[in-house]
Amino acid sequence: MGIFDTVRFDPPRACANCETAITEVQTKVFEPGLREYHVGDLVQGSPILSGVIREELYCPGCAGSDHRKPQFVWFSLWHTLLVGVYDTPQEAEARLQEVDRAELLNYLARHQQAALTWHDRFSRLYGELQNYQDYLRASPEEQQDRENMRFFRIREILATDDPLAALVSSNKPQNPEDETEVGNEGL
Template sequence: MGMFDTIYFDKAYTCPVCQGEIHSVQVKAFENMLEDYHVKDCVGHAEEIKIVKEELFCDNCSKFTGKSVYIVAGRGILLGTADTLEEAKKLLNDLNLEKLVLWYHDLYRRYISERGDKESYEGFLEDLREWYGERVHERPETDTEIKRQRLQFIWNWRHLKGALNPVESVERFLTHKKMMGALDELWKEGHEILDIYYAEEMSMSQGEESWSVDVYQDELNERCDLNWTWTVISKKELEQDGEKEEELPEWEVVVEELFSDEVVCKAIEKWLRNWRYEFSVRMVELEQARGSGLIKQLKERAVESEKVEGVSMEMLEKEMEEEEIKSSAEFIEARGDKRKVFYYEGFYGSLVADVESDRLLGKVEGTDEDFVYEGRTVRECEQRFREEVSRYKKK
């Protein structure tokens, strides 16, 4: 079959065989570099003018449909698609200087944005190489050295400082980039309010001084493939854990106030303002949220359970938890780079990076059962490791 490019339609076509939606078509008329193109994208040189006929293929029923579309490119820009050759010619003839100027202006803005992303990635890789290659992370943490590091690694300090290894640094950087990209998309789509919620009923009371909560935002979780979105933690809790704010990843927010839903919302709004986003944040109940990640899976299984007599939500949750623990334990044991990095009350805790799911995994070593924990940072994993040790000792 060879190399090709993919053209995405502004509006999906309907398959005449299975009535499924067809969102794209593969073509060999352009660069053939496995690129994805949308209307107004640059697909060739400025002098390039083409009308390409392609038969639609339905991925849903794995068949060619017998229906063709005409792909139109003018002055190197993808102008759109048409159902007939006459419509395609009209689309090409309607191209004028005013449209070209506007579209080239949009392309230039995208070019500037992509150039900024490229510089960001290159800068991070340079900092990553120096941080670990020159063993900067092993130098004594004097006040002078910390100030020098903060200045030298100003753009990537929180991706590097506090990370267990290069893999975690990369995960911090990529997760933050994905979050920023998703927030840009949400703002362009007209979202003004972000609904947040907790995954379960909070065990802490309003007004507690030492506290930490994981906060969920469905749109960001789904677009970035996150287990949760932010962690909001009190400064007192941070001090008790012996952690420093500058060592936390970008999505962990530290506050001084006592716990309340209002404090959590304001903390996330402030975080968004610091990144120049003007979203408002609203706390909703778990029942009001669409649910994402594990919560979404639980809801789907709850629907299935209604069809099975005698299967309760509690049983489904327990079954899912057991499956997840078993799968995670097998993954950890299979890794050759597993290391014992935690110690608490006579027990060691291991830690490995699961790059595909963007998380760190570990288990309590030396127990007759699997006690597994996970997190997106070393600090989170250590906290959950201690919780698992305490849970084991109570059994």
């Protein structure tokens, strides 16, 4: 399909033909860049500032079946902010009229929290890698001194048979969304 973006559904939608849970739709209507969007995200390269865009839904459960009717979703975009995904253009249009400031604040808070989480995660990984580099460059005498303050932060990692593997493992992302990213690393 080439380059596309993915819009994730939370909660999943049920296929109108076979009831299969559909968790996402791939789309090229924005500026395709393999980005993943949720409701509450600003989309990159939207062809419209505010309005409604139709996209065809792909169902893994009944794709290829002769009896399947094509089904669509409508994205509601408000100043390029994805504010909803709907089954009908009427619902998507109506949504545009009711965007309020409290919701916008919630979206902002969620993004700020996510940025903080990534910042903390990066800082920890960077700090531990830096300590490990110091350790590798240290003299054998210094390395023997497990209580050395320079290595104190990674002393449990250094105690393992394979410190680098332990360091990578201890910085592995925890939440399900990030596990997907970990799983895709080899692709």
